[in-house]
Amino acid sequence: MPNAISKQQLQNHCDVLIVGAGPAGIAAALTLAATGKDVLVIDKAVFPRDKCCGDGLTTGALRILEMLGFDPDSVPNYQVCTDVWLRSPSGREIQLDLPNKNGDHASTTSQFAAIAPRIELDNALVQHARTRGVRIVESCAFVSVLSQTSHDITVATDLANEYKEITARFVVAADGMWSPVRKALGAAQSGYLGEWHAFRQYVSNVTGKANKRLYVWFEKDLLPGYAWSFPLPNGRANIGFGILRGSNYTVQEMKALWVELLSRPHIADALGKDATLEGRHTAWPIPARVTGAKLSSGRALFIGDAACAADTMTGEGIGQALLTGVLAGEAIIGSRDYDEDTIAKKYAKKMKHEFFADHRMSFALGKILKNAVLTRGVLRLAGSTGWTRRNFVRWMFEDEPRASLFTPTRWHRKFLKRDGAFKSTNTQPNN
Secondary structure, rough: OOOOOOOOOOOOOOEEEOOOOHHHHHHHHHHHHOOOOOEEOOOOOOOOOOOOOOEEOOOHHHHHHHHHHOOOOOOOOOEEOOEEEEEOOOOEEEEEOHHHHOOOOOOOOOOOOEEEEHHHHHHHHHHHHHHHHOOEEEEEEEEEEEOOOOOEEEEEEEEEEEEEEEEEEEEEEEOOOOOOOHHHOOOOOOOOOOOEEEEEEEEOOOHHHHOOEEEEOOOOOOOOOOOEEEOOOOEEEEEEEEOOOOOOOOOOHHHHHHHHHHHHHHHHHOOOOOOEEEOOOEEEOOEHHHHOOOOOEEEEOOOOHHOEEEEOOOOOOHHHHHHHHHHHHHHOOOOOOOHHHHHHHHHHHHOOOOHHHHHHHHHHHHHOOOHHHHHHHHHHHHOOOOOHHHHHHHHHHOOOOOOOOHHHHHOOOOOOOOOOOHHHHHHHHOO
């Protein structure tokens, strides 16, 4: 049964209404529910539903999932990764081992990177939230904001073609980069198309080295973008590429570029001659300008893609989405009377602390990666010694926030020496 709550059971009041049941919304819901808040999550989709994504989980994302009590074994095709292969624009390849393989400063059973198909991950998160007492209503779309007072906010929803009004003390909008909630509140970003655009397709019968290896190809013509192949169980992979909007290729050229990209010898060889594309390709924009985004409006907070929180250097967004959800939940919890100014200020302060320095560093590094010679230099330096190899890969997978070295308030004694997440999981690694 898609809806755990029927139309008749759907209450018209709650402490916090969350619009969107993706990772950001569920992280916010779990954070709030853990303190006893009455949380209602609505989503226009019916789960399981797919989401265009590279499916990669960084160390930062994994640690948040663990903190939220999530079980990775609830994702059928979850794949732990123990190393990454990077290909320079020059064609030189380097292998970087994650700590759970080389054992340096970390448990051999913990996870620093994983692949989880979004159709499975998001559904598993929804089910997990329900086990924690979160009410989630599917096939329920946000329609409009009807009113706001000094105490609450009332919104109109469409629940399977039936009009419903819901009054909450606060709304958390986890409804994507074109957030209908943001638009309804008059805070829409006119003409905004995102900083990145990505293209993805699943592949089966992968018999080449991409069957086990996580590849990132820094193709000269894609810079500062890149192509990837992320391994999944049973000879499958998530393969795709991302380009910076306004780079060498337009969005309209991506489909033709995809065919040509797959024919490049090193990519074709990695996939193997029997590799078969599954279904259709998908493409999506990536919003990555959190420092310039409006984070709240009235009695509403924006999180995930609605807060433009993706990493501006890599386009990675799951870990960022999870973190924004947790921060929004904490900001609301920190205000007993749901005062909108207090909550908005707390959330903005938390977001600035966790995101702004990292965003600026990623933006600066992204400019460097536009240049093929500089990209080659960075990768050569990364692979030059055992120390650089170990620590570059931990930095790459966000074992610590991007700009930690420049933000002393985030320093701690075990910097780049912590275990990964899920030390006790039985999920098998990819090699």
